[in-house]
Amino acid sequence: MMVTGAVMDVFTPNQSNVGESCLFDEVSREIRFVLKIDGTILYKNKVADTLLSDFSNFFQSLHEGEWMRFMSFFREMQDTGNIRETTFTHATGGVAHSVFYRGIYRNECFYLTGIEQSLQTKEILENFADRLPYGWIKLNDKLKIIEKNRTFMDLVLPKVEFTELEFERLRLESGAGACMYKAVKEALQSKKVSEQREEDREAGRLFRSLAVYIPGKQEVIGLVFDESTDIKYEQLLQYKQQMESVSHLAAGVAHELRNPLSVIRGFLQLSELTNSFEKYAKTIFGEVDRMNKILENFLSISRKKFDVHALSPMEVIDTVEDIIRSECMLNNVHFEARIAETARLIQMNETMIKQVLLNLLRNSMEAYTPEQQRVFSLISRERSNDYEITVKDNGPGIPEEIMDKIGEPFNTSKEKGTGIGISLSKKIIEDHGGTFHVESEKNKGTTTIITLPFE
Incomplete structure (x- = not known):
């Protein structure tokens, strides 16, 4: 022509x-x-x-x-x-x-x-794209849709033909459509990769989208994922783990309560036979107190929330130091304390932090052998991001088989121990955003290092 x-x-x-x-x-x-x-x-x-x-x-x-x-x-x-x-x-x-x-x-x-x-190649690629588990879309810089896959349509506008879809409409949609729209708009404006999340409360679904601008072609590539299934799976897995933990704790508590209950039953039977309750009352009430303590510790492990305030770690330790010093004097233990000064504050629950330090003191006191020269030390120092507290004794140390499971509830080598003290202390510190680390060597003692982050 x-x-x-x-x-x-x-x-x-x-x-x-x-x-x-x-x-x-x-x-x-x-x-x-x-x-x-x-x-x-x-x-x-x-x-x-x-x-x-x-x-x-x-x-x-x-x-x-x-x-x-x-x-x-x-x-x-x-x-x-x-x-x-x-x-x-x-x-x-x-x-x-x-x-x-x-x-x-x-x-x-x-x-x-x-x-x-090659149309055959195109069809193969389109078929492959339609089988992807996430929505895929390509647009020009005028927000005109060039290509998409079936998953995108299923997530954004089910049962709507591609020719009917205008991308600008997605800003009025909820869920996957709104999520993709925000990511694409931000990618166009910033000329960078954009990531967005959007929850569709009505449908109970959560979406995540990624979009990237391609400068040479003046196009945007977008991906949208339905994370609802993954989240539900994680929730089910977490629930399963929680139920296993509760089952483990419940079994341990039942085991711990069985001993004092047996003692109480035996002494009540003796009281009935001898017609003398007063003779055994102190022992019975002591076992009741022991049961109550086990239950309180169990509830403390299960507690998820507690009140915190901005406090000076130095002042909190000072209030515990006097108690520790008195306890050491009564038990013939040499006490060493070096508390570092700091003007910085920590968000903490004072009662719970004191409980941790007293738990560690009690563990050391119960571990000392009668014939040894006993030493207990409490040392702290200020670091760049946290306050470190080191509690150390020169006791017999923790057996290797117990150290392997340190921090697990009801893991103890003590004849009358509940095994909850260390587990509870570790949980309290971790709930404060800190770390709890135990080192022990046979016949040389145990060292516990605690860190608490500054606010």
């Missing part, structure tokens, strides 16, 4: 290179069109003529539903004056041909070049 004017100047070779141009046209597989705004074909090269030999209007050759996208493609070229590119499918002679086009608007005409793609 011959054309005149500006269009002819673009595509007609001059006399000096006519031979080379004809040779390039002969070997090239590039498709070339010049179109009017209404789709009328003004020019097509040999390859294009082979593709659309029966059509005088470009739009008439497009696959069903493609002409609306092509009109948007035309408008973008007109509005920007820049090169645009996309893929369209022609239906000619009952056969579908997928062509990748690059185009520009000049001289009131559209100049297109294209390369036919």
Whole structure:
């Protein structure tokens, strides 16, 4: 087809290179069109003529539903004056041909070049994309959707045809649509990777989206994930672990309560036989107190919330130091204390932190052997981000088989111990955002290092 004017100047070779141009046209597989705004074909090269030999209007050759996208493609070229590119499918002679086009608007005409793609490869990729477990979408910088997969449609607008979807509508949606819209908009504005999360409370689902801007192509790639299943699985797993912990704790408490209950039963039977309750009352009440202590410790382990205040760690330790010093004097233990001064504060529950330090003191007192020279030390220091407290004794140390399970409830080597003290202390410190570490060596003693973060 011959054309005149500006269009002819673009595509007609001059006399000096006519031979080379004809040779390039002969070997090239590039498709070339010049179109009017209404789709009328003004020019097509040999390859294009082979593709659309029966059509005088470009739009008439497009696959069903493609002409609306092509009109948007035309408008973008007109509005920007820049090169645009996309893929369209022609239906000619009952056969579908997928062509990748690059185009520009000049001289009131559209100049297109294209390369036919393998439709089989395209279908394989589309089928693969539709099977992805997350939604995938590609848009231009005008928020026009170029490509998407089926998962995206299922998550965003189930049962709605792709041609009916306008991306701007998603900002009014909830859940996956709103999540994707926010990520894409932010990626376009920042020209960086954007991540968003959105909860659909009505449906009880949580979505996460990622979007990245591709500068060279002026496009945005977006992904949207439905994290509801993963979260529900994690919740079920956490619930299972909690139930196992409760079962373990309950079994331990039942075991610990069995001993004092047996003692109480035995002494009540003796009281009945001897008709003398007063003789055994002190022992019975002592066992009742022991049971109460076991239950209090159990409830402390289960407690999830407690009140905290901004306090000076130095002042809290000072109040405990006097108690520890008196206890050491009564038990013939040499006490060493080096408390570091600090002006910084820690968010803590004073009673619970004192309980930890007194638990460690009690453990040491119960571990000392009668014949040894006993030493108990309490040392603290200020570090860059936290306050470190070291509690040390020179007792017999913790047996290796107990150290392997240190911090677990009811893990003890003491004949009358509940095994809750260390577990409770560790939980209290960790609930304060700190760390609790125990080191022990046989016949040399035990060292416990605690850290509490500054506010």
